Amino acid sequence: KAGVTQTPRYLIKTRGQQVTLSCSPISGHRSVSWYQQTPGQGLQFLFEYFSETQRNKGNFPGRFSGRQFSNSRSEMNVSTLELGDSALYLCASSLEGQMSSGNTIYFGEGSWLTVV
């Protein structure tokens, strides 16, 4: 079955603009989470959604937001972009909302965002 799909793969934005990234989880997966990956900070948790509800949020400013649709697809939005938002944004999905021993988190290839 298809893996986690993220679009767009690459994009360039200017400071002050806003951006929307999309993630389609593996079919049947209801939990979607987002991570930011940068050379300096590594992989950092942004937020997690399950059944259209944000259940957990990382330590990021309110400019970072997201949502999940009824088909489990998710979007994240970053408003008023700053140079420091340049990063690889990873989406991950899992079948269950809880971390049981049989549950695995699968990652997409990511969306490369460059802010100039």
Next chain:
Amino acid sequence: AQRVTQPEKLLSVFKGAPVELKCNYSYSGSPELFWYVQYSRQRLQLLLRHISRESIKGFTADLNKGETSFHLKKPFAQEEDSAMYYCALIHSGAGSYQLTFGKGTKLSVIP
């Protein structure tokens, strides 16, 4: 708060030599730990998890609660093992979960 530490940013070994990628964690609850690998130009993928106690591609990792460590080991490194390796800890609570990652170790296997 939970924390994962990978002390080595870069580890270079010769092909056929043993490999040990270090990971230490800090977590107040019962930890569930993972190793993820990211090969060049590929997505992050799960290598192994301590609960399953399995060996993947010759890699093993044992959870040592006394030393709060989860080091990744392989007896004989192969060139195809060159990649970024991330140790991660699951933090569950309030009906949700999140992964806390270490900064990663780049493994370079020299032919």
